[in-house]
Amino acid sequence: xxxxxxxxxxxxxxxxxxxxxxxxxxxxxxxxxxxxxxxxxxxxxxxxxxxxxxxxxxxxxxxxxxxxxxxxxxxxxxxxxxxxxxxxxxxxxxxxxxxxxxxxxxxxxxxxxxxxxxxxxxxxxxxxxxxxxxxxxxxxxxxxxxxxxxxxxxxxxxxxxxxxxxxxxxxxxxxxxxxxxxxxxxxxxxxxxxxxxxxxxxxxxxxxxxxxxxxxxxxxxxxxxxxxxxxxxxxxxxxxxxxxxxxxxxxxxxxxxxxxxxxxxxxxxxxxxxxxxxxxxxxxxxxxxxxxxxxxxxxxxxxxxxxxxxxxxxxxxxxxxxxxxxxxxxxxxxxxxxxxxxxxxxxxxxxxxxxxxxxxxxxxxxxxxxxxxxxxxxxxxxxxxxxxxxxxxxxxxxxxxxxxxxxxxxxxxxxxxxxxxxxxxxxxxxxxxxxxxxxxxxxxxxxxxxxxxxxxxxxxxxxxxxxxxxxxxxxxxxxxxxxxxxxxxxxxxxxxxxxxxxxxxxxxxxxxxxxxxxxxxxxxxxxxxxxxxxxxxxxxxxxxxxxxxxxxxxxxxxxxxxxxxxxxxxxxxxxxxxxxxxxxxxxxxxxxxxxxxxxxxxxxxxxxxxxxxxxxxxxxxxxxxxxxxxxxxxxxxxxxxxxxxxxxxxxxxxxxxxxxxxxxxxxxxxxxxxxxxxxxxxxxxxxxxxxxxxxxxxxxxxxxxxxxxxxxxxxxxxxxxxxxxxxxxxxxxxxxxxxxxxxxxxxxxxxxxxxxxxxxxxxxxxxxxxxxxxxxxxxxxxxxxxxxxxxxxxxxxxxxxxxxxxxxxxxxxxxxxxxxxxxxxxxxxxxxxxxxxxxxxxxxxxxxxxxxxxxxxxxxxxxxxxxxxxxxxxxxxxxxxxxxx
Amino acid sequence: xxxxxxxxxxxxxxxxxxxxxxxxxxxxxxxxxxxxxxxxxxxxxxxxxxxxxxxxxxxxxxxxxxxxxxxxxxxxxxxxxxxxxxxxxxxxxxxxxxxxxxxxxxxxxx
Numbered sequence: 001x002x003x004x005x006x007x008x009x010x011x012x013x014x015x016x017x018x019x020x021x022x023x024x025x026x027x028x029x030x031x032x033x034x035x036x037x038x039x040x041x042x043x044x045x046x047x048x049x050x051x052x053x054x055x056x057x058x059x060x061x062x063x064x065x066x067x068x069x070x071x072x073x074x075x076x077x078x079x080x081x082x083x084x085x086x087x088x089x090x091x092x093x094x095x096x097x098x099x100x101x102x103x104x105x106x107x108x109x110x111x112x113x114x115x116x117x118x119x120x121x122x123x124x125x126x127x128x129x130x131x132x133x134x135x136x137x138x139x140x141x142x143x144x145x146x147x148x149x150x151x152x153x154x155x156x157x158x159x160x161x162x163x164x165x166x167x168x169x170x171x172x173x174x175x176x177x178x179x180x181x182x183x184x185x186x187x188x189x190x191x192x193x194x195x196x197x198x199x200x201x202x203x204x205x206x207x208x209x210x211x212x213x214x215x216x217x218x219x220x221x222x223x224x225x226x227x228x229x230x231x232x233x234x235x236x237x238x239x240x241x242x243x244x245x246x247x248x249x250x251x252x253x254x255x256x257x258x259x260x261x262x263x264x265x266x267x268x269x270x271x272x273x274x275x276x277x278x279x280x281x282x283x284x285x286x287x288x289x290x291x292x293x294x295x296x297x298x299x300x301x302x303x304x305x306x307x308x309x310x311x312x313x314x315x316x317x318x319x320x321x322x323x324x325x326x327x328x329x330x331x332x333x334x335x336x337x338x339x340x341x342x343x344x345x346x347x348x349x350x351x352x353x354x355x356x357x358x359x360x361x362x363x364x365x366x367x368x369x370x371x372x373x374x375x376x377x378x379x380x381x382x383x384x385x386x387x388x389x390x391x392x393x394x395x396x397x398x399x400x401x402x403x404x405x406x407x408x409x410x411x412x413x414x415x416x417x418x419x420x421x422x423x424x425x426x427x428x429x430x431x432x433x434x435x436x437x438x439x440x441x442x443x444x445x446x447x448x449x450x451x452x453x454x455x456x457x458x459x460x461x462x463x464x465x466x467x468x469x470x471x472x473x474x475x476x477x478x479x480x481x482x483x484x485x486x487x488x489x490x491x492x493x494x495x496x497x498x499x500x501x502x503x504x505x506x507x508x509x510x511x512x513x514x515x516x517x518x519x520x521x522x523x524x525x526x527x528x529x530x531x532x533x534x535x536x537x538x539x540x541x542x543x544x545x546x547x548x549x550x551x552x553x554x555x556x557x558x559x560x561x562x563x564x565x566x567x568x569x570x571x572x573x574x575x576x577x578x579x580x581x582x583x584x585x586x587x588x589x590x591x592x593x594x595x596x597x598x599x600x601x602x603x604x605x606x607x608x609x610x611x612x613x614x615x616x617x618x619x620x621x622x623x624x625x626x627x628x629x630x631x632x633x634x635x636x637x638x639x640x641x642x643x644x645x646x647x648x649x650x651x652x653x654x655x656x657x658x659x660x661x662x663x664x665x666x667x668x669x670x671x672x673x674x675x676x677x678x679x680x681x682x683x684x685x686x687x688x689x690x691x692x693x694x695x696x697x698x699x700x701x702x703x704x705x706x707x708x709x710x711x712x713x714x715x716x717x718x719x720x721x722x723x724x725x726x727x728x729x730x731x732x733x734x735x736x737x738x739x740x741x742x743x744x745x746x747x748x749x750x751x752x753x754x755x756x757x758x759x760x761x762x763x764x765x766x767x768x769x770x771x772x773x774x775x776x777x778x779x780x781x782x783x784x785x786x787x788x789x790x791x792x793x794x795x796x797x798x799x800x801x802x803x804x805x806x807x808x809x810x811x812x813x814x815x816x817x818x819x820x821x822x823x824x825x826x827x828x829x830x831x832x833x834x835x836x837x838x839x840x841x842x843x844x845x846x847x848x849x850x851x852x853x854x855x856x857x858x859x860x861x862x863x864x865x866x867x868x869x870x871x872x873x874x875x876x877x878x879x880x881x882x883x884x885x
Numbered sequence: 886x887x888x889x890x891x892x893x894x895x896x897x898x899x900x901x902x903x904x905x906x907x908x909x910x911x912x913x914x915x916x917x918x919x920x921x922x923x924x925x926x927x928x929x930x931x932x933x934x935x936x937x938x939x940x941x942x943x944x945x946x947x948x949x950x951x952x953x954x955x956x957x958x959x960x961x962x963x964x965x966x967x968x969x970x971x972x973x974x975x976x977x978x979x980x981x982x983x984x985x986x987x988x989x990x991x992x993x994x995x
Contacts, residue, residue, distance in 0.1 A: 009944035031914055
C-alpha cells in the first residue's frame with residue numbers, strides 16, 4: 001500500500017512536473033500571503049510585511065527547492081538529468097562517439113559470440129534430466145605409452161560393468177551412427193541408425209512418447225529385431241501413424257518391430273534417425289574396444305563408490321589390451337561428467353578463442369581510454385568553468401562516469417547485436433553435426449556476461465579520464481584555456497605500446513594457424529583428387545551378407561557405371577582417402593625375420609580398378625586384377641609407410657601376412673584421417689589393401705555395420721548429370737539400394753579440415769580486428785598531436801623549419817610507441833605461442849616467415865596510421881595560425 | 886525567538902504533524918501554529934522543515950490534501966489524516982512513549 005502510494009507520487013513527480021510545480025507555487029504563495037495578512041493587520045505596510053515574511057521563511061524559492069529535494073524519485077531525476085547531459089555531449093561529438101561505439105560494439109560483440117560457444121559447450125547442462133548424474137568412463141594408462149582419455153569398451157568390459165557395478169545404470173552404444181536402408185513400400189531411404197543397449201535411453205532419461213524403451217531381453221545376442229523411431233522419422237516417413245508401435249518395418253532388408261517413438265526434440269549423443277538394439281557380447285564386435293559407454297549414478301550412490309566398483313569389476317578382465325604395447329602398463333578408470341566427455345576435444349580450441357577475445361577487449365579498452373583521455377583534456381576549459389561555478393568534484397566525476405557508462409551501454413547493446421550476427425554466421429560456417437550440442441543461444445548467462453564486460457570496459461576506459469579530471473587546476477586551466485597536461489603523451493604512448501604488443505601476439509598466432517592450414521591443404525594427397533565423384537551406400541543388409549551376392553553387386557554396378565559416357569574408371573572401396581578406415585590391430589607377419597611380429601594397420605578392401613580410378617601410383621609389384629578371386633592365392637597390397645615400418649626398407653613383395661596372404665604390391669601413401677596415431681588431421685598411416693573378392697565372409701557383415709563402402713568414378717571432364725546417372729546405374733543392378741549423397745574428393749578433404757578452417761577463420765578475424773583497433777589507436781594519437789600542435793608547427797614553419805621536419809617530429813611518438821610495442825609483442829610471442837603447439841602441423845612455433853610477415857604487415861599499418869594524419873601538416877598556413885593568436 | 890524553544894529531535898516532526906492533524910484538517914500555517922500552541926510554544930516549526938515534511942508524508946500516503954479557503958479568504962492547501970496516517974500516529978506515539986520512558990529511566994539511574 002505504502003509502496004504503491006510512493007510509486008504513484010514518483011511517477012507523478014517525474015511525468016506531471018508542470019502540475020506539481022504549479023500546485024507548489026500556489027501553496028507557498030498562500031502561506032506567504034497568510035503570514036503577510038497577519039503582519040499587515042498588526043500594522044506593517046504590505047511591502048514591509050512581504051520582506052519580513054520572506055526573510056523569516058528563508059526565501060520562497062529556497063523553500064520550494066527544499067520541498068523538491070525531498071520528493072520521491074529525486075535521485076532518479078538527477079541521474080536522468082546527467083544522462084541527458086551526457087547524451088547531448090556525445091551527440092555534439094559524432095566522430096568521437098561513433099568511433100567509441102563501433103570499437104565497443106566490435107570488441108563486446110566478439111566476446112559475446114565466443115562466450116556463447118563457451119557457454120553452450122562447457123557451461124550449459126546437457127539437455128537431460130539431472131545431467132550431473134550422467135557420466136562416462138575415462139581410462140588412465142601409465143607406463144611406456146601413457147594416456148588418459150575417454151576409452152571405448154570391449155564386450156567383456158561391458159558385461160562386467162553391467163553386472164558388477166550396482167552404483168550405476170550403465171549403457172553402451174555403437175561409437176557413432178551408421179548408414180542403413182529403410183524400405184517403406186517401393187521407397188528406400190538411407191538413414192542414420194544408432195545401435196544402443198537396453199538402458200541407454202533410461203540413462204539419458206529419454207522416454208518414448210509412444211511405446212517403450214528396449215527391454216533387456218531384446219538386448220541379448222541373437223535377440224529379436226526391434227527398433228525405436230525418432231519423432232522426425234515417425235512424422236516424415238511414417239506420416240505420424242498412430243499405430244506404428246508393433247508394426248513391422250523393413251530395415252537392412254529384414255523385418256524389425258517398432259517398439260517406441262521418441263518425443264519431438266529428444267536428442268541422444270548419437271543423433272540418429274532411428275535406434276536398434278546393439279546386442280553386445282564378447283564375440284565379434286565385442287572382441288575389440290568398439291562400444292561407447294554412458295552411465296547414470298543411482299539414487300543414494302556416490303561417484304567414488306561407482307569408480308571403486310568399476311575398478312574392481314574390471315580387475316576381473318581376462319583380456320588386457322593395455323598390455324599389448326607395454327607389458328608393464330597399469331590401467332585404472334574413473335567417471336567423468338558426460339558433458340566433459342562429449343566436448344573434451346573442442347575445449348582447448350574454444351579456450352584459445354576466448355583468450356583471444358579477451359585480448360581484443362583489452363586492446364579496445366586501451367584505445368577507448370586513449371580517446372576519452374584526449375577528449376577530457378580538450379574539455380578541460382568546460383570542466384574548469386563548471387568547477388569555478390561551484391560544481392563539486394563529486395558532480396564532475398559523476399558526470400564523467402555517467403558518460404562512460406552511457407557509451408558502454410550503447411556499445412554493449414550494439415555488441416549484443418554484433419555478437420548475435422557473429423554466432424549466426426559462425427553456425428553457417430560450421431559443418432553439420434560439428435558441435436556436440438544442439439543449440440548455441442544468447443541466453444541469460446551470455447547476456448549477463450555481456451553486461452559484465454560492458455561494465456568492466458567502462459571501468460577500464462573510464463578510469464583514466466576520471467583520474468586526470470581530478471587533477472585539473474581550475475585557475476591554471478581557465479587562464480591558459482587548455483589542459484595543463486601535455487605530459488599525458490606518455491600515458492597515451494604506454495597505451496599504444498600495450499595494445500600493439502597484444503595485437504602482435506594475436507597476429508602471430510593467427511599467422512601460424514594460417515600456415516598450418518596451408519600446409520594441410522597443400523599436403524601431397526598421394527593421388528589425383530581432381531575429377532573424382534564418390535557416393536556411399538549401406539551394405540549392412542541381409543541381402544549382402546553372402547560373399548557371392550556382395551561380389552555380384554559390386555561387379556555389376558561397377559560395370560554399369562563404366563557405361564556412363566565420359567566415365568573413365570569406376571571402382572568400389574571400403575574407405576577413401578581423407579576418411580577414417582577400419583583399424584586392424586595385431587595383424588601377424590608370417591615369415592622372414594619379422595615373423596611373429598604383430599602390426600597394427602588400417603585395412604580396406606578395394607576392387608581392381610581402385611588404384612587406377614584414384615590414380616594412386618603403384619611403386620612396386622602389381623595392382624589387383626579380376627584374376628584375384630575368392631578361390632585363388634590370397635593377396636594384399638601395402639602402402640609405403642607399412643613397408644617402411646614393418647620391413648625396414650627390405651623388399652616386402654612375396655612376403656606373407658596373416659596366414660598366407662602374399663604381398664603383391666606397394667602403393668604410395670595417401671592422406672587419411674588419423675586412426676592409429678592422431679598426429680595431424682591428415683596423415684599417411686600404415687595401410688593394407690585387400691581385394692574385395694577375398695574379404696573373409698566373417699568380416700563381410702561386420703565391416704558393413706561400421707562402414708559404408710564408396711563407389712568412385714573418374715571423369716576426364718565434368719559430366720552433365722553425373723550423380724543422377726550414377727544413382728540410375730546402381731538402381732539398374734539393385735533398385736532398392738540408395739546412395740547417401742555425392743561428394744567430390746575436394747568435399748571430403750574440406751570436411752576433414754573443417755576444424756582447422758573454422759579456427760583459422762575465427763582467429764584471423766579476431767587478429768584483423770586487433771590490427772584495426774591498434775591502427776585506430778595510433779592514428780588517433782598522431783592526429784590529435786597534429787591538432788594540438790597546429791600553432792606550434794605554424795610558428796616553426798614560419799621560422800624556417802621544413803614541412804618534412806615537422807611531420808617527422810609529430811609522427812615520431814606514434815612510431816616509437818609502435819616499435820616498442822612490436823618488440824614487446826615479439827617477446828610475448830616467445831612465451832605465449834608455445835601453448836599453440838598442439839594445434840600446429842607442418843610449421844614450428846617460432847616460424848621465421850610468419851614473424852616477418854607479421855612485422856611487415858604491422859610496419860605498413862603503422863606507416864599508414866602515422867603518415868595519414870601528418871599529411872594535414874602540409875596544409876597548415878603559418879600566416880593563418882599566427883593570426884589566430 | 887523564545888529562549889524556551891528547543892530544536893526538534895530527529896523524527897519527532899512527523900509525530901507532531903500527525904498529532905496536530907488528529908483533531909481535524911489544517912493548512913500549513915495552521916499546522917505550525919497548532920504545534921506551537923499544543924507544545925506550549927516549546928517547538929517552533931520552520932516552514933523550511935514543515936513543507937518538505939508535509940509533501941513527504943503525503944507521498945507516503947499518511948496525509949491527503951485538498952484546496953480550500955483560509956479564514957481570511959486566501960486559497961490554501963489543507964491537509965488531513967488518512968487511515969494509514971491514523972495508524973502511523975498510533976505507531977509513532979507508541980514508539981515515542983517507549984523512547985521517552987527509556988530516556989527517563991536512563992537519566993534516573995546512578
